[in-house]
Amino acid sequence: MFDQIKESTDWICLADVPSSQTQLAEAFWSEAYSSAGVYLVAHRKDIGVIGSEVSNKDIGYVGYTTNNKYRVYSLRTTGHGCGRYIRQQGWSLNDVYIRFLYTDEADASSLEKDIFNENFKNFGKRFAWSAASSGNDGKTSQIEALVEKCNIDELGEVYDLIDNRLKTLLLQKYLADRC
Numbered sequence: 001m002f003d004q005i006k007e008s009t010d011w012i013c014l015a016d017v018p019s020s021q022t023q024l025a026e027a028f029w030s031e032a033y034s035s036a037g038v039y040l041v042a043h044r045k046d047i048g049v050i051g052s053e054v055s056n057k058d059i060g061y062v063g064y065t066t067n068n069k070y071r072v073y074s075l076r077t078t079g080h081g082c083g084r085y086i087r088q089q090g091w092s093l094n095d096v097y098i099r100f101l102y103t104d105e106a107d108a109s110s111l112e113k114d115i116f117n118e119n120f121k122n123f124g125k126r127f128a129w130s131a132a133s134s135g136n137d138g139k140t141s142q143i144e145a146l147v148e149k150c151n152i153d154e155l156g157e158v159y160d161l162i163d164n165r166l167k168t169l170l171l172q173k174y175l176a177d178r179c
Helices: 023-030 044-050 068-076 081-088 105-123 136-149 152-178
Strands: 037-043 061-065 096-102
Touching: 023 068, 037 044, 037 068, 037 105, 044 096, 061 068, 061 081, 061 105, 068 081, 068 096, 081 136
Parallel strands: none
Antiparallel strands: 037 061, 037 096
16 A cells, blocks of 8 residues: 555654755755655644554645645745644644655655545545645635735625625525425
8 A cells, every 4th residue: 555655754843844945955855755745744742643654543634746845835834725724723833743755756646645545434534634625624724814814894794795694504404494
């Protein structure tokens, strides 16, 4: 299982991964098997439980990339759903760890899918931090990030939208329950 993995790293504190175009970053990434693969993200409290497992209920996030340098940068900022989620939890970069599972570029996506499938089969979800997703699973986290950017007038509009949507859903539920 997970035959696509060519090499992997140990868990590395996200704060310790250089993510810019510096000599330190160049040296760090020059050791990598490739720039492609799957990255696993977890809170430091869970690293001991997860160990070297690739599929584990405590792995916070699983994603694939063909550009590790860029992906780490986006995780360190809010440029990625997982990065946004990390900030929303109030965690620092010292609280979060990352592990790289290097593949050939053509295999990165299939490895991610295989890990998703294994996690879903065993734990009922693709990864622990569902809200970190940039897809449907993370919509409340995305809304929180957008609401924080709104001014008072925009928040009034958001309130009206939510009020109308909630009334529609409650009416639909009431009518469905009557049948």
